[in-house]
Amino acid sequence: MSVPELTPDEAAALLAAHPQWELARDGKALARTFAFRDFSEAWGFMNRVALLAEAQDHHPEWFNVYNRVEVTLTTHDAGENGGLSERDARLARSIDAIVG
Numbered sequence: 001m002s003v004p005e006l007t008p009d010e011a012a013a014l015l016a017a018h019p020q021w022e023l024a025r026d027g028k029a030l031a032r033t034f035a036f037r038d039f040s041e042a043w044g045f046m047n048r049v050a051l052l053a054e055a056q057d058h059h060p061e062w063f064n065v066y067n068r069v070e071v072t073l074t075t076h077d078a079g080e081n082g083g084l085s086e087r088d089a090r091l092a093r094s095i096d097a098i099v100g
Contacts, residue, residue: 058090
């Protein structure tokens with residue numbers, strides 16, 4: 001099942017509304033790095049995001065070292081080789097709501 005990619009204008013609007021995120025992978029993904037006080041706080045954030053991701057049926061790619069969590073959002077079913085979709089935008093908005 002193919003998912004429509006965001007248009008360049010839609011991606012620009014998303015970034016304008018959520019400036020902490022940046023385009024990655026030649027515009028095919030969103031990325032953001034989060035820093036917390038310690039590992040426990042970072043892990044708690046990852047748990048909250050995991051519950052959101054499961055509820056939205058859209059799962060991030062992420063990397064964690066101690067207090068840092070790097071999140072990448074992309075839709076593997078968008079475009080020919082994956083791309084940025086409304087699924088990514090929705091999850092980015094939800095993640096931003098967690099961290100305030």
